[in-house]
Amino acid sequence: MNQEAKTGSGAVIGLDVGTSRVVAIRQADGQRTARAELNAFLSIPWSGMTEASLHRESIPLVVRGGEILVIGNESARLADLLGRELRRPMMRGMLNPDEPEGLELIRAILRSVLEPEVTAGAKVRFSVPSPPLSGESSLTFHEASLRRILEDLGYPDAAGVNEGVAVIYSELWESNYTGIGISFGGGLCNAALAYLSVPALAFSVPKAGDFIDASAAAVAGELVNRVRLVKEEQFHFNGNYGDKIQQALAVYYDDMIHSVVAGLRQALQNCRSLPRFGRPLPLVLSGGGVLPEGFRERFEKALAEAQLPVPISEVRLARHPLAATAEGALAAALSE
Amino acid sequence: MPVERPRLERLEAALLMWRARRVSDPIERLRLLRRACRGAMAGTAAGARGNGARVRRMLAVAGAILMLLLPLGAVRQGAPERVQASEGIPFASAVSQAAPDVWLVEQQPGYELYSNGLRIERQYETEGEPRSYEVYARGREELGPVEERTVPAGIVYHSTESATAEFRADQASRLKLLGRYLLRYVREERAYHYLIDRFGRVWRIVRESDAANHAGYSVWADDRWTYVNLNWSFLGVSVEGQSAAAAPGGEITRAQILALRQLTEMLRARYGIAPANCVTHAQVSVNPSNRQAGYHYDWATRFPFAALGLPDNYRIPVPSLWLFGFTYDPSLVNLTGESYWQGLVLGEDFLRQSAAARGMPVEEYRAERAAVHRRILSRLKSRMERAGEAAGGQSP
Numbered sequence: 167m168n169q170e171a172k173t174g175s176g177a178v179i180g181l182d183v184g185t186s187r188v189v190a191i192r193q194a195d196g197q198r199t200a201r202a203e204l205n206a207f208l209s210i211p212w213s214g215m216t217e218a219s220l221h222r223e224s225i226p227l228v229v230r231g232g233e234i235l236v237i238g239n240e241s242a243r244l245a246d247l248l249g250r251e252l253r254r255p256m257m258r259g260m261l262n263p264d265e266p267e268g269l270e271l272i273r274a275i276l277r278s279v280l281e282p283e284v285t286a287g288a289k290v291r292f293s294v295p296s297p298p299l300s301g302e303s304s305l306t307f308h309e310a311s312l313r314r315i316l317e318d319l320g321y322p323d324a325a326g327v328n329e330g331v332a333v334i335y336s337e338l339w340e341s342n343y344t345g346i347g348i349s350f351g352g353g354l355c356n357a358a359l360a361y362l363s364v365p366a367l368a369f370s371v372p373k374a375g376d377f378i379d380a381s382a383a384a385v386a387g388e389l390v391n392r393v394r395l396v397k398e399e400q401f402h403f404n405g406n407y408g409d410k411i412q413q414a415l416a417v418y419y420d421d422m423i424h425s426v427v428a429g430l431r432q433a434l435q436n437c438r439s440l441p442r443f444g445r446p447l448p449l450v451l452s453g454g455g456v457l458p459e460g461f462r463e464r465f466e467k468a469l470a471e472a473q474l475p476v477p478i479s480e481v482r483l484a485r486h487p488l489a490a491t492a493e494g495a496l497a498a499a500l501s502e
Numbered sequence: 503m504p505v506e507r508p509r510l511e512r513l514e515a516a517l518l519m520w521r522a523r524r525v526s527d528p529i530e531r532l533r534l535l536r537r538a539c540r541g542a543m544a545g546t547a548a549g550a551r552g553n554g555a556r557v558r559r560m561l562a563v564a565g566a567i568l569m570l571l572l573p574l575g576a577v578r579q580g581a582p583e584r585v586q587a588s589e590g591i592p593f594a595s596a597v598s599q600a601a602p603d604v605w606l607v608e609q610q611p612g613y614e615l616y617s618n619g620l621r622i623e624r625q626y627e628t629e630g631e632p633r634s635y636e637v638y639a640r641g642r643e644e645l646g647p648v649e650e651r652t653v654p655a656g657i658v659y660h661s662t663e664s665a666t667a668e669f670r671a672d673q674a675s676r677l678k679l680l681g682r683y684l685l686r687y688v689r690e691e692r693a694y695h696y697l698i699d700r701f702g703r704v705w706r707i708v709r710e711s712d713a714a715n716h717a718g719y720s721v722w723a724d725d726r727w728t729y730v731n732l733n734w735s736f737l738g739v740s741v742e743g744q745s746a747a748a749a750p751g752g753e754i755t756r757a758q759i760l761a762l763r764q765l766t767e768m769l770r771a772r773y774g775i776a777p778a779n780c781v782t783h784a785q786v787s788v789n790p791s792n793r794q795a796g797y798h799y800d801w802a803t804r805f806p807f808a809a810l811g812l813p814d815n816y817r818i819p820v821p822s823l824w825l826f827g828f829t830y831d832p833s834l835v836n837l838t839g840e841s842y843w844q845g846l847v848l849g850e851d852f853l854r855q856s857a858a859a860r861g862m863p864v865e866e867y868r869a870e871r872a873a874v875h876r877r878i879l880s881r882l883k884s885r886m887e888r889a890g891e892a893a894g895g896q897s898p
Contacts, residue, residue: 339528342519343535362518363535441515501532 177288179280179321180496182332182489183272183312184293185256186352186375186454189492190279192288193500200489201279203238205352206252207271208245210234226278230267237274245391252391258372259295259329259354260308273315286320291499293491294326295354296368299429330358330368332494335501337450337484345448346478348426349491350455352376355426357433361441371429373422375455381421382414403460420464422455427468434475446479452490456483524851527832602811604771620764622696623705626689630712631889635734637727641856643825644874647881649727651735654710656724656779657769658717658732658786659762660694660740661754661800669700669755677701684742691715694738696765702757704765710772714738719797720786721828721875723821724779730878732786736779737769745801754806763810777812785815785842788822790879793872795822795846796834802842816842823849824856826875827868 177194189202203226210216212234220227220236228235236244245252255261255268255275262268280290294309309326316324327335333347333356343363349356352375358368375394383393388411396411403416434440451465466481484490518538525531608615614622633654636647666680667673681699688697688707694716697705708714716738722729729735741758769775782801789797796802807814822828823846830846857867 335532339531342522343532362515362522362539363532364539497529497532500529501536 177285178496178499179285179288179290180332180492180494180499181276181280181290181292182329182491182495183256183276184351184453184491185254185259185354187488188275188279189489191489191492191496192285193496194285194288198496200492201281202488203275203279204242204252205256205272205275206241206254207235207237208241208248208250208252210236210244210248210250226274228267228270228274230270235267235271237271238278242391242395246395249389250391251389254353254376257353257376258374259351259356259370260305261311269311269315272312273319276315277319280319280321282319282321288321288323289499289502290316290321290324291327291495292316292324293329293332293495295329296356296358296370298354298372299369299432327495327498328358328365328368329356329491331360331365332491332498333450333452333484334358334360334494335363335497336490336494337452338448341448344443345450346430347450347452347494348430350374350422350426350451350453352454355422355429355453355455357426357430359434359447361443366441367433367437369429369433371422371425373425378415378418378422378455381418382411385414385417386411398454398457401458403458403464419458419461420468423465423468427465427472431472431474440476443476446477448479449481450484450490451481452484452487454488456487521847524847524854530832601770601774602767604768616764616768618764618767620704620761620768622765623703625705626685627706628689628692628708630692630708630714633711633713633734634889635713635729635731636885637729637735638878640723640726640728641825643728643878652711654735654737654769654773654775655727655729656722656732656736656775656781657766658720658722658736658738658781658783659801659805660716660738660783661745662688662697662740662742663744663800664742666700666743669753681742688740694740696737696739698739698741698758698761698765700742700755700758702755702761704761708738710737710769716740717783717786719788719790720783721788721822721826722779722781722786723825724776728821728825730875731882736786739765739769745805746799746803759806759809762806766810766812778815778818780807780810780812781815781818785818785820785845786822788826788828790875793828795820795828795830795849799834802834817844817848819852820845820849824852825871827853827871829868 177192179193180191182189184205186205187202188205189200191198191200210233212229212232217227217229217234220234225236225240226238228237241252253265255265255271257264261272265271292312294305294312297305312326313324329349329351330347333349334343334345337347338345338360344361346357346359354370354372355374356368356370359366375397379390379394379397382397383390386393393411393415397415401412401415403419449469451462456462462481462483469478469481486493518535522531522535525534602618604616604618604620606614607617612624614624616622633652635651637649637651637655639645639648662684664680664684667676669677677700685697685699685705685707688694692708692714695706695708695710695714697707699705713734715733717732717736720730720732722732722736739762741754741762743754743758745754766780770777770780782805783798784796784800784802787798788795805816807816820830823830834846853868853871854864857864860867862870
């Protein structure tokens with residue numbers, strides 16, 4: 167038994183608090199379990215019958231004034247059914263200041279994935295984004311708010327782990343946690359470079375899944391939610407796109423990839439004293455953004471064109487792209 | 503742009519990488535690296551940007567720490583692979599220390615008094631089977647035993663891990679009562695040669711000339727010899743209490759540590775025991791069924807070697823790992839301190855070195871060493887059965 171790492175309930179939790187999804191991986195008594203919820207909600211008018219129906223289906227919800235806020239995975243299904251747009255408690259990797267109910271909603275979503283009634287007291291390490299390359303951005307409010315919510319839910323031992331570093335902790339053990347990890351999320355792309363587990367640089371690019379969805383929706387004249395479903399269920403990089411939505415998605419996907427590669431190049435060039443690595447670095451890609459077929463090849467091509475100042479040995483996808491950040495956060499918790 | 507780092511810094515980084523590659527469990531490897539680099543890990547996202555200089559400073563510190571932690575010779579990663587393992591692998595006992603000068607002052611039926619202040623209580627003294635054991639040449643165990651001896655070669659430190667009362671004045675009667683029960687029990691079991699109670703009184707249980715049942719499945723080796731089943735070859739010294747007490751009051755007392763030091767000095771003086779042969783139960787115990795070391799956890803961490811005038815023997819590469827191919831459960835690492843953890847990892851390293859020296863895959867070599875251990879156990883069993891028959895049908 168890992169006595170050092172376990173606390174409270176005996177469980178240790180790695181938590182990926184992403185703009186579009188929240189993933190929790192729990193380890194207790196040598197067993198791992200994962201839970202994921204869409205980090206989104208849908209507002210529908212309140213009625214007693216609607217609320218009772220949703221409760222009967224065990225759909226997570228919050229009743230606020232005259233509306234019902236359906237949260238998590240079911241919100242997307244209902245939004246598509248009702249032809250409505252989803253709303254997000256987070257934007258660009260951080261708590262969304264334009265959503266006044268954001269804190270309460272994120273709390274409800276965290277409650278749903280963490281199940282505090284059985285895991286309260288566990289050590290939790292949660293992902294936090296990097297500041298953008300373009301300038302300083304205050305992560306303090308975001309990180310402190312999440313920590314406070316987790317404390318309220320019964321997790322006093324909660325701390326943040328950089329998202330890009332978490333990808334490295336999840337995937338790059340064979341290279342002694344030396345290499346580059348990039349998470350292509352909903353609100354941000356987070357990249358980090360670590361040397362022997364120590365972060366040497368980390369940054370984020372604000373062009374990510376939401377940017378692709380919104381931009382493609384504007385061009386195609388479609389609902390963002392509709393574009394997102396097309397992206398997740400049909401889109402792939404093969405050069406022959408059957409409709410306007412897929413064409414637009416390809417354009418903005420390329421834009422995102424080139425922005426991340428350019429950001430990586432800039433960050434490496436601006437870093438005044440990088441460690442001397444001695445050998446080419448592995449680069450691992452994770453997050454929901456990497457799921458379309460052909461993404462890795464597209465990224466590799468952009469990387470070759472950019473000519474980074476450090477050689478790259480391989481570009482590969484994470485074993486579980488949607489869970490890599492949470493797995494890395496769990497590794498961070500277990501290795502303390 | 504990347505800057506050229508000094509050669510020493512690169513060596514430190516290489517050393518850290520070398521150490522990490524020998525840890526097969528990803529979480530343990532990450533723990534090693536993060537612990538070594540803890541100074542540079544403070545902060546999260548904001549601290550991660552432009553961290554190159556910090557990484558370099560960290561490496562200098564981590565390298566220095568690792569250099570201090572590793573036993574002499576363990577850093578010889580580039581050592582020629584054709585060196586015979588038994589000769590080429592360094593061992594901590596090469597740093598010999600003269601045994602203290604302690605002599606018997608007074609001997610009475612109820613006690614013995616020694617020149618260093620040690621007083622041994624004899625009211626619970628009993629006999630066991632007369633000590634007689636075989637030793638093997640270290641690294642050549644497959645050739646069979648090379649000597650038969652009757653003098654103890656070392657000391658194994660135990661803790662009773664028994665429940666006890668909090669060490670407070672108002673608990674004195676209860677502490678004494680529990681101590682008496684424990685003495686009776688360990689006497690019946692012939693569990694140790696010595697037991698040190700909570701007040702620091704040293705009780706002789708089994709006579710030093712006899713074997714006690716303190717570490718049956720066990721392995722140790724010094725710079726020349728290998729010992730299997732330390733019931734026969736080592737003296738068992740136990741302290742009443744819990745070696746890693748979680749609750750306040752269960753800790754080993756100052757009086758016990760003082761007594762432990764005096765007893766160690768006397769035994770080392772009497773038998774010329776090398777400091778490196780004064781080790782803890784967790785270091786020597788093995789489980790032949792699952793082929794894992796660290797079967798017993800007492801004194802897996804925090805044994806006060808320094809307070810006893812001994813080197814930090816936790817750092818000695820664990821012999822059962824590299825001589826007989828035992829493995830260890832990663833959970834053992836979590837129970838150990840840094841030093842014993844080093845001993846475990848280095849024990850595994852030495853096994854790999856030995857396999858490389860013979861041009862064998864590690865697992866094949868491990869299986870070969872396991873077979874040697876099984877043959878020794880089989881031989882020991884036959885030997886004890888014969889001794890039992892000679893003693894009148896009772897197996898010792």
